[in-house]
Amino acid sequence: MWGSPNEASPAEPLDGMFTSEAAAGAVSVLAIFGMRPDRPGFSAVGIEGRAEAFAPTREDGSLAFEPLLAGGTAAGLYSVANAGELLLLTTRLLALLDSAAPR
Numbered sequence: 417m418w419g420s421p422n423e424a425s426p427a428e429p430l431d432g433m434f435t436s437e438a439a440a441g442a443v444s445v446l447a448i449f450g451m452r453p454d455r456p457g458f459s460a461v462g463i464e465g466r467a468e469a470f471a472p473t474r475e476d477g478s479l480a481f482e483p484l485l486a487g488g489t490a491a492g493l494y495s496v497a498n499a500g501e502l503l504l505l506t507t508r509l510l511a512l513l514d515s516a517a518p519r
Contacts, residue, residue: 417505418485419496421449421459427485428459430496435506442466445506463499467507470500480504 417430428450438444442465449459472480474497484495496502 417481417494417496418483418488419447419449419502421461425459427495431458433506433509435510438464440466443503443506443510445502447502461499461502463502465499465503467500467503470498470504472504474498 418427419430420427430447430449431451432448434446434448436444444464445462447461447463449461451458474480474482480501481494481496483489483491483493484497485491485493487493488495496505
């Protein structure tokens with residue numbers, strides 16, 4: 417999964433996320449992008465909200481998580497294009513983790 421921490425930055429790999437439940441079913445996410453040995457530090461993006469508030473399609477009509485990088489489709493790379501997609505990805509991953517938890 418790749419994304420740009422802000423509009424002026426090039427795409428970086430999404431290396432991890434810290435999440436917590438926020439008020440009224442919302443989630444708080446701190447996403448970490450671009451951890452590499454040749455770079456001191458990383459990029460961090462913090463957001464809070466509900467994924468249901470965002471459509472699963474982008475403004476250009478493409479689906480959420482479709483590759484934005486050149487050659488991304490052939491390489492099997494997916495992209496997070498905006499805050500809504502990051503929230504959607506987070507809630508989907510949390511649902512998978514919850515369903516895999518022992519009961």
